[in-house]
Amino acid sequence: MTNLLDDLAWRGLLYQQTDAEGMEQLLNKEKISLYCGVDPTADSMHIGHIVPLLTLRRFQMHGHRPILLVGGATGMIGDPSGRSEERQLQTTEQIDLNVQGIKKQMEQIFDFNTENGAQMVNNQEWIGSMNVIEFLRDFGKLININYMLGKDSIASRLDTGLSFTEFAYTLIQGIDFNHLYDHFGCRVQVGGSDQWGNITTGLEVIRKTHDENAKAFGITIPLVTKADGTKFGKSSSGSVWLDAKKTSPYEFYQFWINTADSDVIKYLKIFTFLERAEIEALEVTVENEPHVRKAQTTLAEEMTRLIHGQEALDQAIRISHALFSGNLKALTAEEMKDAFKDVPSVEMAKEEKAIVDFLVEATVSPSKRQAREDVTNGAISINGEKVTDVAYVVSGADRLEDEFIIIRRGKKNYKMIKFV
Structure with a gap:
């Protein structure tokens, strides 16, 4: 099997590592548990959320165990990373509904029933029962204010304003990593590049609450961008959601099939589980037969099948063929309504x-x-x-x-x- 870290590097999925050499030694020595967190700010994830999750799935395919943390507690606070304003706070009931929606989507991506099956946890279980005195006594004293002010996610918000609630977010996420290290043997956190400050805070909490033999690591993934510099993950009608009710499988399929030639190989590397040889062969078709759009078709099929299943993919292809040929009689009324949702x-x-x-x-x-x-x-x-x-x-x-x-x-x- 391909070396995992080499494969991640080839796919452009390694941005920062806290200890690259130590990480490689760890992976060569044993199978590990590692985690990625998602805050339930909506009842569905969109495609911008899934790059760290797909990366975690790659670890699972190499025999490691993914831990999927849904932030029932942190989702009620708000993460300052990459944000210019305070997050709209949500009720406990709404957070619970969001958690259920995200859980279903996780089950599409990960295998939960193998020896290294994915585990889903909710930080409401350990953060929710902690009172303010425990928080300040057991964890608040571990992290120096100057250390937190050094985080880009915090420093960049000082001029525009940052509440103590969001200021504390990075420490609470550090408590998460520490809890998973203690109770699940979790050694690695994976996150987007905007999570670097939160990940390193988690490592600092682990370092200060354990002896010198404690070893944990962090990896971040670069922000996905388009070749023309515009934001990835948006269609003409807005965000591309994983929930079929928010973005239908047909719309989802169309988003990927409309990928520009300049982006398609990059996206095949990042989003699909195709082998290197397959992607390199598709790269040749982009260079020699761009009009055939074989790479885009492959990308759309792989992603739609992964998120929505084969039946939904078959329907998306049927709608696409009917529209291309003009043979609308091949579609059901519901498929027509879906296909023409955005026409005048x-x-x-x-x-x-x-x-x-x-x-x-x-x-x-x-x-x-x-x-x-x-x-x-x-x-x-x-x-x-x-x-x-x-x-x-x-x-x-x-x-x-x-x-x-x-x-x-x-x-x-x-x-x-x-x-x-």
Whole structure:
């Protein structure tokens, strides 16, 4: 099997290590437990969250045990890392709902049923029962204020303002690492580059509460960026979520398949579990046959299958093929609604209307004369069925689920007509 650290380096997943040599010696000597934390600020993760988790999964594939910490306690506080303002605080009930949503998504990524199966923990279990005197006595005295002010995540917020709540976050995360070290034998924390200060605080807490034989390590992963410098993880409609209700499998698939040639090999390395030889072969296709977009198709298939499963991937591919060919009849009403969620739409009353009048009122054609030409020339389709008779009447029989109609004018101009 490929050397794990060499593979991570090739994939561009190693940014900072607290002790690279010690880490390599540890991994060569034994199988370890290591963790990554996610704060439940929403009931779903988005794709920006999953790079450290996928990295943890790579460790699992090499025989190590991942510990997945969902921050039921820290999620109620807010992490100053990379933020310019205080986080909106959430209720305990909302945090609990968020934890359940994230747990389901973790189960898609990790194997929980093997000898080195993933373990999920919630820091509410040990932080939630700690009172303020215990916190200050047992941990507050360990970390010097000057040490904390030296953290970039804190120093960068001093001018704009930082509450004591968020100031304390880095120490609370340090308590997490210390707890996992003591109770789960956890030796390594993995996080994004913005977590470096929190990770090193955890190592400092371990150092000060154990003897000199205690050894723990930290690794951070670089921030994922696009080649053009724009932010990764955003589509035209906003964040790309793992929850199918927030970002459908079709939209998820489309996000990846629209990856630029300049980014696709980088993303294949970071996000997929394909072997090096496979990715290098795809790199050749990007150079020699970019129009085929084989690398993008592979990336979209791998990611959609990982997060949503094979059935959802098959549906996303079916929708994509139907739209490309214009054969909307191959889609169910629900698939059409999903596929055309972001196309221009208009609302109309539920009443029968001659096709020419319908096209003008729906602003599909600019005038009755043009609408008649569009129909007779075969440029108009309703739900994938071509309409060429200017005497055609649009009725309830055309409405899908009695809610909407998809009109196509020409090859690519779609509009959704919603009925009220």
